[in-house]
Amino acid sequence: xxxxxxxxxxxxxxxxxxxxxxxxxxxxxxxxxxxxxxxxxxxxxxxxxxxxxxxxxxxxxxxxxxxxxxxxxxxxxxxxxxxxxxxxxxxxxxxxxxxxxxxxxxxxxxxxxxxxxxxxxxxxxxxxxxxxxxxxxxxxxxxxxxxxxxxxxxxxxxxxxxxxxxxxxxxxxxxxxxxxxxxxxxxxxxxxxxxxxxxxxxxxxxxxxxxxxxxxxxxxxxxxxxxxxxxxxxxxxxxxxxxxxxxxxxxxxxxxxxxxxxxxxxxxxxxxxxxxxxxxxxxxxxxxxxxxxxxxxxxxxxxxxxxxxxxxxxxxxxxxxxxxxx
Amino acid sequence: xxxxxxxxxxxxxxxxxxxxxxxxxxxxxxxxxxxxxxxxxxxxxxxxxxxxxxxxxxxxxxxxxxxxxxxxxxxxxxxxxxxxxxxxxxxxxxxxxxxxxxxxxxxxxxxxxxxxxxxxxxxxxxxxxxxxxxxxxxxxxxxxxxxxxxxxxxxxxxxxxxxxxxxxxxxxxxxxxxxxxxxxxxxxxxxxxxxxxxxxxxxxxxxxxxxxxxxxxxxxxxxxxxxxxxxxxxxxxxxxxxxxxxxxxxxxxxxxxxxxxxxxxxxxxxxxxxxxxxxxxxxxxxxxxxxxxxxxxxxxxxxxxxxxxxxxxxxxxxxxxxxxxxxxxxx
Numbered sequence: 001x002x003x004x005x006x007x008x009x010x011x012x013x014x015x016x017x018x019x020x021x022x023x024x025x026x027x028x029x030x031x032x033x034x035x036x037x038x039x040x041x042x043x044x045x046x047x048x049x050x051x052x053x054x055x056x057x058x059x060x061x062x063x064x065x066x067x068x069x070x071x072x073x074x075x076x077x078x079x080x081x082x083x084x085x086x087x088x089x090x091x092x093x094x095x096x097x098x099x100x101x102x103x104x105x106x107x108x109x110x111x112x113x114x115x116x117x118x119x120x121x122x123x124x125x126x127x128x129x130x131x132x133x134x135x136x137x138x139x140x141x142x143x144x145x146x147x148x149x150x151x152x153x154x155x156x157x158x159x160x161x162x163x164x165x166x167x168x169x170x171x172x173x174x175x176x177x178x179x180x181x182x183x184x185x186x187x188x189x190x191x192x193x194x195x196x197x198x199x200x201x202x203x204x205x206x207x208x209x210x211x212x213x214x215x216x217x218x219x220x221x222x223x224x225x226x227x228x229x230x231x232x233x234x235x236x237x238x239x240x241x242x243x244x245x246x247x248x249x250x251x252x253x254x255x256x257x258x259x260x261x262x263x264x265x266x267x268x269x270x271x272x273x274x275x276x277x278x279x280x281x282x283x284x285x286x287x288x289x290x291x292x293x294x295x296x297x298x299x300x301x302x303x304x305x306x307x308x309x310x311x312x313x314x315x316x317x318x319x320x321x322x323x324x325x326x
Numbered sequence: 327x328x329x330x331x332x333x334x335x336x337x338x339x340x341x342x343x344x345x346x347x348x349x350x351x352x353x354x355x356x357x358x359x360x361x362x363x364x365x366x367x368x369x370x371x372x373x374x375x376x377x378x379x380x381x382x383x384x385x386x387x388x389x390x391x392x393x394x395x396x397x398x399x400x401x402x403x404x405x406x407x408x409x410x411x412x413x414x415x416x417x418x419x420x421x422x423x424x425x426x427x428x429x430x431x432x433x434x435x436x437x438x439x440x441x442x443x444x445x446x447x448x449x450x451x452x453x454x455x456x457x458x459x460x461x462x463x464x465x466x467x468x469x470x471x472x473x474x475x476x477x478x479x480x481x482x483x484x485x486x487x488x489x490x491x492x493x494x495x496x497x498x499x500x501x502x503x504x505x506x507x508x509x510x511x512x513x514x515x516x517x518x519x520x521x522x523x524x525x526x527x528x529x530x531x532x533x534x535x536x537x538x539x540x541x542x543x544x545x546x547x548x549x550x551x552x553x554x555x556x557x558x559x560x561x562x563x564x565x566x567x568x569x570x571x572x573x574x575x576x577x578x579x580x581x582x583x584x585x586x587x588x589x590x591x592x593x594x595x596x597x598x599x600x601x602x603x604x605x606x607x608x609x610x611x612x613x614x615x616x617x618x619x620x621x622x623x624x625x626x627x628x629x630x631x632x633x634x635x636x637x638x639x640x641x642x643x644x645x646x647x648x649x650x651x652x653x654x655x656x657x
Contacts, residue, residue, distance in 0.1 A: 231452060
């Protein structure tokens with residue numbers, strides 16, 4: 001397990017470096033001169049040239065890449081062109097909200113996905129199977145922004161059960177307050193989180209449920225499941241301890257990939273629900289051509305995605321001794 | 327049919343068992359009119375080619391047949407309990423407790439993500455009220471009972487870290503964990519190396535004698551039958567074609583199919599080596615398309631018009647020796 005972990009961690013370093021280079025390269029290819037954007041339409045060519053020089057935009061790309069790397073290693077992602085703040089601090093303010101939303105959506109996706117998938121596999125061919133897969137079909141076909149608006153109309157506007165926009169205290173802070181005897185902020189945070197997490201998670205829930213169904217049907221036909229029944233084990237134990245644990249293997253790696261989709265979907269979800277996260281920031285930064293900020297955001301997304309998939313790989317080893325022990 | 331003494335009730339008895347498979351074009355029989363009884367300490371061998379219904383019979387004993395298969399008729403009694411009438415929870419109490427099962431391929435029959443020890447502990451805790459530590463200790467005892475070298479260390483291994491023979495020993499430990507009345511072994515050595523086969527068979531036989539378990543051994547190997555069985559059932563196309571005590575069967579095989587099987591099996595006895603092996607012409611007919619009359623008639627050199635018209639009943643041709651064939655005279 002230790003060697004596997006070390007090997008996997010070591011792989012992370014060149015991968016991260018690759019992501020930095022790709023992020024940097026993408027922005028070289030983007031049309032539009034940040035200096036011209038910054039100075040507005042009336043700026044003279046001489047002014048633009050002077051600003052380009054002072055921003056270091058005239059240096060050759062490898063010099064700029066080297067400088068970028070060196071700065072990143074010190075946690076410096078540069079300064080935003082339009083906001084008088086460092087990119088790192090702008091992202092830092094927003095990151096927590098997006099991570100919270102994406103993780104909540106992931107929980108929604110996993111819980112709904114597994115319940116539907118396992119139920120469909122266990123009662124294959126019955127009305128439960130049909131209903132689950134119809135629901136999954138519905139979930140897959142539903143765009144985030146459409147489902148988000150529908151949910152908001154139903155539960156916030158019509159029924160008035162949940163708030164429509166904004167965010168409460170960060171969930172971690174609220175949880176801490178609840179533990180010290182003040183549960184109100186926790187309820188408020190959760191009430192704000194439910195709708196966006198649902199809107200964002202349903203799509204992944206649908207995909208996971210189909211995968212779980214297929215994996216479970218495969219595993220339920222395996223000899224060791226028959227052995228488990230031959231041992232006289234009760235059905236719930238056979239399903240959970242024997243079948244589900246083996247069905248997890250193909251599903252877990254997809255869960256990691258879904259996290260990427262959730263980060264992408266978060267951009268839309270945040271806009272709909274006024275969730276103060278990276279997604280809203282992304283849209284604003286692109287609109288303003290705030291290149292250092294865009295660069296920082298893209299890199300942050302990429303790192304989060306890579307980190308989650310690192311965790312997935314490590315959990316793979318936890319689940320399957322054949323990975324761990326070779 | 328078996329030589330059970332009348333004062334001993336059979337550990338397992340089967341009567342008139344019919345199993346069908348539901349296919350697209352209707353259902354067709356895979357096991358027809360199966361019947362036998364085994365007492366504790368006895369070994370019954372069910373022998374036949376692949377696809378003759380012997381594994382389906384074994385799985386049906388605990389209602390473990392695949393979903394497409396259906397038991398339509400018959401009775402199965404384990405120490406008097408009617409398996410086919412039991413509600414599921416009561417059936418689950420019998421599985422692994424009164425009947426243990428060993429399967430053909432120990433690699434796929436064991437859960438790859440659980441240690442072998444945990445897989446034994448699981449069956450112990452399901453049926454016996456044992457605490458965690460006691461169950462662990464008992465699991466190691468069972469592993470040493472099946473002559474696993476270094477049992478305490480082996481209990482912590484996963485199936486993929488073991489050899490085929492060790493895996494099958496672990497499987498036997500699971501099957502015998504609760505001291506069952508009946509052990510069902512479905513081709514227990516088919517997937518193993520020849521050198522290991524003899525060890526595993528010897529182990530099963532020793533443990534059976536020591537624990538006084540009734541053994542139902544499913545095999546296609548007549549050598550295994552000769553070595554292990556007290557009573558033999560020869561199956562063909564889902565049906566018993568010959569039933570006899572093992573000595574009688576090898577002394578005087580009555581059914582043409584049994585005789586053909588014996589000619590097709592190599593013998594290591596002196597003098598027999600020179601006899602050429604013969605194969606049985608043709609193949610087992612598909613179960614959904616059995617010939618009229620005797621199912622073996624299309625491959626049988628003795629077949630007459632009557633064989634192709636009427637199915638022969640299974641009847642006593644000698645004392646305690648049954649065969650289903652028109653051409654075998656009573657003697």
